[in-house]
Amino acid sequence: MEREIKKWNIIYPVYMNSKKTIAEGRRISASKACENPTCMEISDCCAHLKIPHAVEIDKAYPRDFMQVGRVRFQLKKADGSFWNPAISSKKALMLQIAELVPKHHERTKKQETTGSSSAAGAAGAGPSKSGKHGKKKK
Structure with a gap:
């Protein structure tokens, strides 16, 4: 079994991370990618x-x-047929996964618990006036 797995394809989470650029390793469009899978x-x-x-x-x-x-x-199975006929390429699989990850039960649980606390933290942040310091008129 271990020898068989070595021949399988690989997906790194970075391939579908919308926070990464193509140069950093993202393989699908940012609009279809998900955040930090x-x-x-x-x-x-x-x-x-x-x-x-x-x-x-x-x-x-x-x-x-x-x-x-x-x-x-x-x-693909040993006979060459696809395990899931709807997914015929690595890119198609990455797009399907990127669509499913935001609906993942762990993510939906986290959003419910942090949804009320994040609104309170953003209320204190306002525009700062520190941008004008350090410049002198000549």
Whole structure:
């Protein structure tokens, strides 16, 4: 089983992160990408789409070793047919996952609990006048 997984395709969370630029590793358009996806969210989406997958939490993204974790997946069965006929490419899978991640149960739970506290924190922030200091007229 371990040898088989090594041949599977890889998705790094950065591929679908709307906060990253294409130069930083994003692979789909920012409008379709989601904000800071995690390996576990990607894994849950693969399970939802009935795609065989494996999470490798100890692996880092080569361009940025602080981005830890990746998901290996398999699009085709041994006979060449697709596991999910609606998903026929890696890009199609990334687009589907990016659409599902914002609806992930962990994210919807977090939004409900932090929704009321974030409004109170933003009330104290106002325009500051510090921009005019330091300039002298000649």
